[in-house]
Amino acid sequence: MISATNLKNSTCFLYEGKPLQVIKYTHIKMGRGGATVRVSARNLSNGKMEEKTFPSTAKFEEVSTSKKELTYLYRDGDRAVFADPTDYSQSEIDIDLIKGQLQYINEGQNVDVLFRDDEPVSIELAPKVALEVTETDPGVKGNSSTNVYKPAKCENGVQVRVPLFIKTGDIVNVDTRTGEYLERVSQKSTRERSRS
Secondary structure, eight states: OEEGGGOOTTOEEEETTEEEEEEEEEEEOOTTSOOEEEEEEEETTTOOEEEEEEETTOEEEEOOOEEEEEEEEEEETTEEEEEOTTTOOEEEEEHHHHHHHHTTOOTTOEEEEEEETTEEEEEEOOSEEEEEEEEEOOOOTTOOOSSOEEEEEETTSOEEEEETTOOTTOEEEEETTTOOEEEEEEOHHHHHHHHO
């Protein structure tokens, strides 16, 4: 059994018969009252995200999983195909299970694949990924406010809301769990000048 306070990121547990993987964990302590745990979790059966709140004393059955580093090969209809770089055996994952994650990986990239009972059920990504902004409206001069956002399209086709000062060609960090903008990493023009 695993307690609610140990439901850290990537932990897998059973709740009402459903296998869930914790994506985001928050511990909330309220004055004299008891603490609660809030998690954003991915259902390993259907790939959907669920928000759950538990008392800190709650206990759950841990789901036994294993992890393997595989190479993403290609998408074949409603399946994503991965290969083991050591023996070239292939594994397929239903696209619905990893729909929100697949957009952050490229063909030929190595990723950690999560297995449950020898069946691949999920992939684990780094919490953030650096992407180039390929399309966004220009910001207005003097607009440096960080609480006003505009839509932007990134190199992998992901749409993200960015602050007004972000321009086409900027490199930004995007949260792979939520798809939200985190920060600007660099400006492309600065990177290109430093290379020459």
